[in-house]
Amino acid sequence: MEESKNQKMLTEAQKARIERNRVKAMHLRESKVAISKETENGGKMIKVDGSKYVDTCGGFLINEHDLETEEEEKAAKIIKLAEDEAEDLPITYLKCIECEEEYADSYLSKHFEYSCCDKCKDLDEKHQLITKTDARNEFLLKDCDFDKREPPLKFISRKNPHKSTWAEMKLYLKLQVKARAMEVHGSEEKLREEIKLREEKREIAKVKKYNTKLNELRKTVRSTLYDKTHKSHVHEYGPSTYNKDTDEYTHVCVSCGFIETYEEM
Structure with missing residues (x-):
């Protein structure tokens, strides 16, 4: 049925x-x-x-x-459906600060939000990258100056060339790091003064550390040469000599040369 x-x-x-x-x-x-x-x-x-x-x-x-x-x-139907549903996204063009030409995308724009096209990119000189450690030492910056101060500095991560098991390096655009240093210190002159002051403090600390070690070494040498069985010295004087002008007597220790002057009652 x-x-x-x-x-x-x-x-x-x-x-x-x-x-x-x-x-x-x-x-x-x-x-x-x-x-x-x-x-x-x-x-x-x-x-x-x-x-x-x-x-x-x-x-x-x-x-x-x-x-x-x-x-x-x-x-064909699936492709046509995907094309129909796809949205036409407008392309935003940027202007290169070097050549002033417009471009759609570049290495420096993508990683550091720095408006420079790939034709003008110069990673060896003008757009040099710098590690976070070198940036801290050269521009006297703290970690908060990189990450907390607005806007945070952009960086790229790379494996450590010295040892693969170490933490990855953070590479910053040196131009942006220098600009951040000007915000922190005020001017290049103040930055140079701060660097000079820190170098002087570093030299003083080195001298102080050297003197401390030298004193410790001297104490160590003295302690090894000190004879704990040595008794106090007892003078053995020779014959006395009388001085008419001062009405005093003088005698000399025959072992150490100590001169003692005295008066007879």
């Missing part, structure tokens, strides 16, 4: 197609045609009189050419 109901729901064209496929399938089974290979969707690829068909294992045979055409049509 269910099968006859479904047949009534089919159109005449669908019934004719089913009948043609059934006849082809019977003809193939009777002629014992060999199956050549499986298709990607699990069907069987068979060959009849030089033409290739795909057996969907559902009572239908599909011509290979028709199948390829159908797949191409599906792909």
